[in-house]
Amino acid sequence: MTLSTYRIGxxxxxxxxxxxxxxxxxxxxxxxxxxxxxxxSVLLLLSxxxxxxxxxxxxxAARAAGAVNVQGCxxxxxxxxxxxxxxxxxxxALVLGGDLRLGPPADGPALSFATPCAAPAVWLASRxxxxxxxxxxxxxxxxxxVFAHGQLHDSGAVEFGVRGARAVYAVSxxxxxxxxxxxxxGAGELELFALDGHAALGTLQRELPLELRELRQDALHHLFAGVARxxxxxxxxxxxxxxxxxxNGDDRSVTLGGRVEVGEHLFWCARQAVAAEGDMRHAAAKAAAAMDGSARFGLVFSCLGRGPYFYGGEDRDLAAIRDRLPGLPLVGAYCAGxxxxVGGQNVLLHNSVVLALFGEGA
Incomplete structure (x- = not known):
């Protein structure tokens, strides 16, 4: 089977x-x-x-497409x-013709849309x-x-697959x-008290660039703790x-947006436009190489905190994908998750861009 005779727009x-x-x-x-x-089939993303x-x-949308197979959110x-x-x-909208269509998930990834209350860990792990x-x-x-087959789903979650294509993906x-x-x-609730036996705040300040070491509140939203096992x-x-x-200057702790456990591995990191753009270019190159020239369309799920809001009115992540895959049909969402x-299990990410490419070889 070849996708070269398929119609995608x-x-x-x-x-x-x-x-x-x-x-x-x-x-x-x-x-x-x-x-x-x-x-x-139609993949429809509505604001x-x-x-x-x-x-x-x-x-x-279904009437315009002449099809009831409209999926999206x-x-x-x-x-x-x-x-x-x-x-x-x-x-x-992404329209698919020929033998390429949206249907029940098969061997490839399940395209999944869910409201926050409908995406617990057990649902994420069910595929x-x-x-x-x-x-x-x-x-x-x-x-x-969320909707599937042209109907709204009050359950808050839908899933489907792309039939007739193989998929590769990369995450920035x-x-x-x-x-x-x-x-x-040392940690408790949302407070991080100690790293390697030293005060957490002191460890953070030592690793920050000089211009951020005062830790003004307006600079904190660029800083994150990366936590792994x-x-x-x-x-x-x-x-x-x-x-x-x-x-927290009084006890030299740092308050995080989630709980960490004693014994976990932690590193400090920052959101920076240059680093994010470079990481996106690396992810796009990785996905393109895995597809080896056979990509026919792509789906992109970009954090609302990336894209134009992050890059000052332009979407450099989208530009990076277009530069690596010129002319490739893409449809994407700016989303809150x-x-x-990642690491062998489905996770809900933030501040990330997920790129999925579809092409020959199903």
Whole structure:
């Protein structure tokens, strides 16, 4: 089987209001780019403004595509390889024709969309591999709407696969390590007290660049603790990122956005645009090499904290993917949580970009 005869296209549409014709316009643009009159399947991503009118938008998209197989969700923002849209009603569509279609998950990764309350660890672990995003409102907290086969799902979670293609994926965590790793030697609740037997705050300050050592509150949102079970896991990318919430001068502790355990491996890191862009270019190159020239389209799930908000009005992550894979159809979501396998298990990521490529070889 070859994908070279398949028809694949993407479309992006914006509107002043979250009206059904915006979704229909995105599908129409995708059909035009694919050279199709109708499609077997549609992946539809709607901006969070459509949460209250998602049913009408999905119905309009299905009519425009001539297909009931419309899958997707609402997210804070959407994009394609052509452009991106945030803070406005918008829709991004991927249409598939020929033998390529969306269906029940098979051997490949399960594309997965879920609201925050519908994505517990047991659900994440119920499939060998999941790739996807949290469906939320723009605030990143309240649940959005998910849909499959043209119908809204009140369960808050949907999953499906791409039939007729193999998939590869890569994850960009987008942080720069500030120093070496440490053993957690004192912790309680959200407080980190000691690393290697030394005060946690002192360890952090020693590893910070000079301009950040005063630890002003406005600089803390760039700082994270990377936490792993051991040094080998951290080196392999199997770690969770916890934001630094507060530096406590009285007891020299650091308040983190999650609990750590004594004995875990911890390293300090920072979000920096140059480092994040470089990491994204590395991830795109890794995925492209694994596909060995056979990629025919891609899906991208980007943290709302990356993209244009992070890069000062431009999406350098998207640019990095386009530079490595020029002309490749892409559809993506700006979201409040990204789903991908890390270290052999599906996890909910933040501040990350998940890139999935699909191509020949299913």
């Amino acid at each position: 993407t479309g992006l549409a914006r509107g002043d209001e979250p009206e059904p014709q915006v979704a229909a316009a995105a599908v129409a643009a995708a059909l035009d780019r694919a050279g199709l009159d109708s499609a077997h 969070s403004e459509f949460a209250r009118s998602a049913h009408a938008a999905v119905t309009a 609402t997210v804070p923002g959407v994009f394609t390889e052509q452009d991106w849209a945030l803070d406005m009603p918008a829709a991004a 060998p591999e999941r790739l996807g995003a949290l469906s939320t409102h723009a605030d990143g907290q309240h649940g959005g709407r 965590r987008g942080v720069r390590m500030l120093g070496g790793g440490h053993r957690v030697s 051991d040094a080998a896991a951290a080196a392999g990318g199997d770690y969770r990122l916890l934001p630094v919430l507060r530096a 990204e789903i991908a396998p």
